[in-house]
Amino acid sequence: MPVLEGRELRIVGFLCNWCSYGGADTAGVARFEQPTDLRVIRVPCSGRIDPLFVAKAFMNGADGVLVSGCHPRDCHYAEGNFYARRRLEVFKNVISVLGIEPERFEYTWVSASEGQRWQEVVTKFTKQVHALGPMVSVPEVSLDRLAALEPAQS
Amino acid sequence: MLDQLKETIKKALPELDFVMGWGMGFDALHATPLFMYEPEDVDKLVWGPLNIQNLATYLPSLKGKKVGIVVKGCDSRSVAELLQEKLVNRDEVVIFGMACQGTVNLTKVREIVGNTGLVEDVKYENGKLTVTADGQPHEMLLKDVRADKCGYCRFPNAVISDHFVGEERAPQVEEDTFEDLKEFESQSFEERRDFWMKEMDRCLRCYACRNACPLCVCRDHCVAQSRDPHWVSQQDGIRDKFMFQIIHATHMAGRCTNCGECERACPVDIPVLLLKRSFNRAVKNTFAYDAGLDAGATPPLLAFKVNEDNIKEKEW
C-alpha cells in the first residue's frame, strides 16, 4: 500500500552501493512502510554520480531525483562523496534556471544501518515532489511536429 | 598605442613561430583572426571594439609550438584557465595585452543597420560607432551595441601578460551581480521552461557554441557525438538539444570564464551564456571562486574540503 494516495510519480533514486543502498535494504528488511514512487539505481559510489545523470533523468521524464550516499567521512572509498557533494551542490543551485523547481532534486546521506532514516528521507522527498506534481515533459520532437501530432492523440 | 603594440610584437616575433591578433576581415565591420609570421604581417594588426573573437580558442591545438597571442581582458582569463588546466604550457605562449574598451555585439549592429552583408566603412570615436552600408551612414552609441558581458566587465586589463602595452583601464564594475540571471528568475518555472523550449527548438545542433569555446577541449571525443556512452541521440527534438546545452554548461562548471564566445558563435542567437552564468554564480557563491584569474589555482570541482565553508549539511 503506497503511503501517498493517488497517482504515483516517477522519482529516480541514485544510491551508492555501500551505504544508502544498504540503508534502503535495511528499511525493507525491517518492513518500514515507504512510498513506492522511487525507482532505485544502484551505483558503486556517490562519487560516480555525474550531475548529468540527474539532468538526463529529468529530460527523460522524471518528476524528481534523489541522490544518496555515505555520510561525509564514511565513504567506502574515503573521498568519493566529498567530490560528489561539491558537484551536486552546484547542480542543485542551477537547475532552477533550467525551469526545474529545486525541490525536485535532493541529495543526502544515509548509512547502511539507518533504515529508519531511509524511510524518513524517502517519505519526505516523495511528499515534496508530490506537492509540485508531475513535471512537464521535454518534447522529443520539435514544437512544430509536436503541434502536428497533438490533434491525432486527443 | 596600437603602434606601440606592433613594435612590441615585432621585437618578440623572431623568438616565436607566429603571433595571433586581429586584422581587417572581408569588410570594415568584421575583424578576423590574423596570424603574424613576418614583420609586414604585424602592420595589418587592428585593435578596437571589433576585435571580438577570443583567440585563446586556438591555443590548445597549438601545443608544441611557441606562439604569441594578443588578448583582451576576458581572453586573458581563458588563457589563464588553460594554463591552470595544463592544456597550454606557460613557456610556449607569449601574451600581449592592452586595456580593452569593450567590444561590439554584431547582432545588435545588424538590428540597427539592417543588412550588414558588406559594410563600406566603420568609424569609432567618442563612444560612437558609425557604420556605412549601401552608401548610408548609421550612427549609434557604442554602449548601445556593446556586448552584454562588457557591461559587467571586471577585468578589462589582461589578468596575465608578458607584455602589457599602455595604461590600465578601470573596470566597469567591482562585482558582477548577475542582474541578467535575476531578471530571468523573476519568471515562473513554467515561463522559464517555455523559454528554453522555444530557444532550444531553434537550435541547429551545429555545435558552433562548443567549437568556439576555448575550454571545450575534448573535440573529437565530445560526449555529444560519442556512441558509447550515448548521451544524446541523433533526433532533432528539444530534449537532445537541451541535454547538449546542459552537458556543455555542466562541463564548464568552475572553468567558464564568461568570455561569451559560445553565445557569439551561435548563428541563431540562442542565449546559451545564461546557463553558463548560472553555473558561474553557483561556483562563486559556494566556493568564492572565479575561473581564470590565477594560473596556479585548482578548479573547485577538482578539490574538496572535509568541512565545506558554504555547503550546509543536510538536515534530512
Ligand code: SF4
Ligand atoms: S568583457 Fe571586458 S575585456 Fe572582454 S571585451 Fe568586454 S570590456 Fe573587453
Ligand code: SF4
Ligand atoms: S562556455 Fe561560453 S563563456 Fe564559458 S568559456 Fe566557453 S565560450 Fe566562454
Ligand code: SF4
Ligand atoms: S551554436 Fe546555437 S544553434 Fe549551434 S548548437 Fe549551439 S546553441 Fe545550437
